[in-house]
Amino acid sequence: MLRLRKKVSIESKKKTAMQDEKKLVTEQKKEIIDRGGTEDAQAKSGERRKFLMRVGWGSLAGFLAINSAAFLRFFYPRVLFEPPSQFKVGFPDEYPPGQVNSQYQREYGTWVIRLPDGAFFAMETKCTHLGCTPSWMESQKKFKCPCHGSGYYITGLNFEGPAPRPMDRFKISVAEDGQLLVDKTIKFPGVPGKESSEVYPQSLLRV
């Protein structure tokens, strides 16, 4: 019984507190009006608050957006310390016909190849199966991939293993000083079952 009475008294206290609060709010309103403020001014201040909120959160969002963009851009440096994509590989008469030159394999990922008929081409040292580096087997006259056993002829045409298409070629031309120039930005991707020399006659260089 005692407890119940206590509860009731708490309830009634809460009620009076709420009433007091209401009184306070209306008194404050009155004060504003007394000081020259109007209901209209109050509405205006609400508008102003909304506007300022929008500006505040908006600038924060903008700041974060620009920051994220800068963060993403950070991952793309301006200067690379990698071998250039265009490079000279010596004079044509240094290459005997029918030879695969692996001199530029390690640094540039490129073979400079002269076919038995004297035509030059440059090929990317990348197996078309999963991207390993095949090796030129001079005794068997073929490229052999160590990863899954794909085999290619000297022209880059695949003939065994899981490779789906011939290896890709790069543009090769003669520079002003007479040296051969390989341009890795121009690529001739191998087409399944087709000889790249026929699909891309421009990949061959005859000097």
Add this chain to the structure above:
Amino acid sequence: MKSLPEISEKVRKNLIWKSIFRRDYRNSIRDRAQAVFGNVFLHLHPVQVRESAVKLRFTWGMGGITFFAFILLVITGVVLMFYYHPSIDQAYTDIKDLEFQVPFGVILRNLHRWGAHFMVIVVMIHMFRVFMTGSYKAPRQFNWGIGVFLLVLTFLLSFTGYLTPWDQLGFWAITVGTNMGAATPLLGYQGPFSEYLHITPYNDIRFALLGGAQVGGNALLRSYIWHCVAIPLISIILMFVHFWRVRKDGGISKPQK
């Protein structure tokens, strides 16, 4: 010569001990609960658990074991960092040094390596258990989502750690893995639409991962930073959310009656 109880009394009845533990500990239910409740490391854990919640048959304890593996990997990983230089000239020989020359290096390295395999396996079993018991259902959908992110982060930790020894295995794994990124639509230079969007090997996702157009020193450094700092930080934050949500969603999932 003092007796053991006397020494114990002396240790417990001074300002330092009291400042750390704040109150005497009697082995009562209340004090045991208080020990969990008042401990910063344990307070994520509920003070009381239902008996059914600790039944290993239902939960397999895989989430907790995953967390244990993570702690193990953080400790061994930090220790390994004292001997490892993330540069292509030193990385491989540093690992060899750890294996053959540094005292206890081989056990630390192998704890880290096998612990990593262990964590990947255990986290997948955890996921399997959660799926098979239907513990991803309401109200736990959000936590399942967090769990999927944590699974991916675990895989990424495993993947980035793969390159750090700079051996043939890691080199080709990263070569193949980042080439998959290069073949991703709208993100990689070999993916569909790359010609129209002017995506080249120099501005695609693979470039961002490798820090260059080929797997080299930048790639090693980037995967090292992701592996040792960035991904663990993200994982820890998500783990906090994950553990906290387990409690908020009604405690560890248990069999329905």
